Amino acid sequence: MVELAFDKMNNGLLPAIAQDFRTGEVLMLGFMDRSAWEKTVATGKATYFSRTRNKLWTKGETSGHHQVVKEIRIDCDNDTVLLKVEQLGPGACHTGHRSCFYQVVNGDDIKIDGSPAFDPQEVYKK
Amino acid sequence: MVELAFDKMNNGLLPAIAQDFRTGEVLMLGFMDRSAWEKTVATGKATYFSRTRNKLWTKGETSGHHQVVKEIRIDCDNDTVLLKVEQLGPGACHTGHRSCFYQVVNGDDIKIDGSPAFDPQEVYKK
Numbered sequence: 001m002v003e004l005a006f007d008k009m010n011n012g013l014l015p016a017i018a019q020d021f022r023t024g025e026v027l028m029l030g031f032m033d034r035s036a037w038e039k040t041v042a043t044g045k046a047t048y049f050s051r052t053r054n055k056l057w058t059k060g061e062t063s064g065h066h067q068v069v070k071e072i073r074i075d076c077d078n079d080t081v082l083l084k085v086e087q088l089g090p091g092a093c094h095t096g097h098r099s100c101f102y103q104v105v106n107g108d109d110i111k112i113d114g115s116p117a118f119d120p121q122e123v124y125k126k
Numbered sequence: 127m128v129e130l131a132f133d134k135m136n137n138g139l140l141p142a143i144a145q146d147f148r149t150g151e152v153l154m155l156g157f158m159d160r161s162a163w164e165k166t167v168a169t170g171k172a173t174y175f176s177r178t179r180n181k182l183w184t185k186g187e188t189s190g191h192h193q194v195v196k197e198i199r200i201d202c203d204n205d206t207v208l209l210k211v212e213q214l215g216p217g218a219c220h221t222g223h224r225s226c227f228y229q230v231v232n233g234d235d236i237k238i239d240g241s242p243a244f245d246p247q248e249v250y251k252k
Contacts, residue, residue: 002231015141024150029141029206041231072231073239076219080155082227093202101208104196105128105167113199114224 001043004013005079014079018046018059018092021070021084027092028100029115030059032081044069046083063123065089089115127167131205132160144172144185144218144243147210153218154226156185158207170195172209189249191215197204216243220250 006012013031020027030048034042036056039047043058045065050057056105067085091098096116105120106113132138139157146153156165162182165173169184172193176183186192190206193211201220217224220244230237 001234002236011136017143017152017155019150019152024145026143026145026152026208029143029201071228074229074231074236075155075226076221076223076228077226078229080226082152095202097202099204100201100203101199102202103200103204105200108127110128110200 001038002074003078004034004037004074004081005077006037008077008079014081016046016048016081016083018067018083018085018087018110020042021086025099026097026101027087030057037081038084040069041072041081046085050059055057059092060088063089065092065123067092094120096120096123127164128200129204130160130163130200130207131203132154132163134203139175139177140207142166142172142207142209143173144193144209144211144213147212151225152227153193153211153213153224156183163207166195166209167198172211185218186214189215191218191249219249222246222248222249 012033016030016032018027033049036047036049047058066088073085078088093100096118098117103115104114131169138159142156144153159175162173171184173184176180192214195209197210219226222244224243228239230239
């Protein structure tokens with residue numbers, strides 16, 4: 001397996017960008033420890049390390065909105081991952097938006113771009 | 127100025143993705159502390175915090191390959207920045223490639239996508 005520079009970051013977590021493989025839209029950024037990286041490569045489903053829950057997190061394990069990995073790129077320093085993914089379901093963001101980057105900075109204000117594509121209370125209910 | 131969640135990361139550094147505003151190509155990922163964020167917003171030129179040099183770093187200050195910020199987005203947690211930029215000059219990467227993400231993971235191997243767009247020894251010479 002390709003080795004990344006996990007030791008470079010104090011916490012062993014490398015940023016991983018998920019980008020829509022068709023449109024180029026940046027969907028989200030998560031972090032990967034070595035286990036997340038190895039699981040992503042082995043399974044072809046994007047898996048991150050959740051800093052809030054302090055555990056591995058395969059995107060879509062609750063929502064069903066998996067990210068099918070179409071291509072994996074790493075940067076010049078081997079310390080950032082770029083996943084080109086097919087985002088299953090209506091969106092990647094826990095707020096219901098397709099992309100997590102729906103807040104556009106407009107001077108001192110924030111403009112919301114677009115509307116939620118799904119109702120998170122429906123998707124994430126127990 | 128829009129406030130980001132700098133306190134969320136132990137080191138106060140938030141990841142910032144630079145994406146070509148025309149093509150959607152992801153060019154690089156850097157980190158921003160509060161000063162880098164404020165300088166980027168104020169000047170319209172992408173400015174990062176260099177972890178290796180431990181100081182603010184306006185992209186292009188050595189190479190001339192500035193990144194002119196066309197749009198700033200932040201994610202749902204206010205802890206990741208997405209810059210849509212016009213990349214001046216032939217490329218963003220210190221290796222001479224247009225994008226830092228020129229390494230494609232192919233099983234256990236890495237395939238190099240494309241050729242350098244400039245000679246870094248020429249661009250970064252004193």
